Amino acid sequence: MTAASDIRQRARELVEQLPGNSLSQAVAFMETLHPNRGAALEQPLLDQIQQTRSPEDQARLAYLRQQKEAETISDTEYEELLAFVERVEQQDAERAEALIQLVELRNVI
Structure with missing residues (x-):
């Protein structure tokens, strides 16, 4: 042997x-x-952590915030801003959860 x-x-x-x-x-x-185990489990988490908003979404969000600060935002735009903020907060929460899972997977803490 x-x-x-x-x-x-x-x-x-x-x-x-x-x-x-x-x-x-x-x-x-x-x-x-196992050398491939971590990579297979980590990649979906890394993808979620690194996910960003499209340039169009970023521009629209900036515009809506500017309109609100200038106090020239319409009711429709204000509703759109609220929906945007809710979606951004949800995405941030999902990224934070993925980060926690990655930390646990890597036994960092």
Whole structure:
């Protein structure tokens, strides 16, 4: 047997001897060692964290805020601004949740 085969065999033997409550922890630990696991789980979180508003949305939001500050905003524009703000806050909350999940995945804290 090769050194790698010996190590795998020893790992199997040790896993076989683990009590049930430790087995899930051992498997979770081994999964963190898998090189592709983290990337596959992290990418959707990173995509959500890095998601930004389109330039058109940013420009429209800036316009609506400017209209509100100048006190020249119409009722329709004000309703649009409120909907925009609600959507932005929801997206920010989703990004924050994705960031928390990423921190937990990477065991940063």
